[in-house]
Amino acid sequence: QVQLVESGGGLVQAGDSLRLSCAASGRTFSTYTMGWFRQAPGKAREFVAAIRWSGGRTYYADSVKGRFTISRDNAKNTVSLQMNSLKPEDTAVYYCAAHIDSHSGNYYDIRGYGYWGQGTQVTVSS
Numbered sequence: 001q002v003q004l005v006e007s008g009g010g011l012v013q014a015g016d017s018l019r020l021s022c023a024a025s026g027r028t029f030s031t032y033t034m035g036w037f038r039q040a041p042g043k044a045r046e047f048v049a050a051i052r053w054s055g056g057r058t059y060y061a062d063s064v065k066g067r068f069t070i071s072r073d074n075a076k077n078t079v080s081l082q083m084n085s086l087k088p089e090d091t092a093v094y095y096c097a098a099h100i101d102s103h104s105g106n107y108y109d110i111r112g113y114g115y116w117g118q119g120t121q122v123t124v125s126s
Contacts, residue, residue, distance in 0.1 A: 003024065037110060038093065038095070097117070
C-alpha cells in the first residue's frame with residue numbers, strides 16, 4: 001500500500017515555472033514506477049510523465065516533452081515534476097500515481113496505475 005500527497009500547485013503566468021512534489025508513504029515506494037497525470041475541466045485524465053523505480057528511464061507526453069522533467073528521490077520517498085515554460089493549456093489538476101500492473105510495461109496507459117493522490121491545481125494565465 002502506498003499513500004500519495006501532491007503539493008506545489010498554484011497560479012502562474014504563461015512562461016513561468018512550477019515544481020510539483022509527491023510525497024509517498026509506504027515501504028515499497030522505491031519498487032514502483034511513478035507517474036504524473038493531469039485532468040483539465042471537462043476532459044479525461046491524461047498521462048504527463050513517468051519514471052522507472054531506479055530513475056534511469058523516463059517517459060513524457062509529447063505535449064510536455066522538453067518543458068517538463070520528472071525525477072525521484074527514493075531515499076526521501078518523493079517524486080517531482082519540474083514544469084518550465086508553462087502554457088495556459090497546462091492548466092489542470094495534477095495527480096501522481098504508482099504503476100501497479102506488473103504485467104504491463106506501458107507506462108503511458110492510465111489503466112496500469114493505482115494509489116492515486118488527491119491532486120494539486122495548476123492554473124496558468126495568459
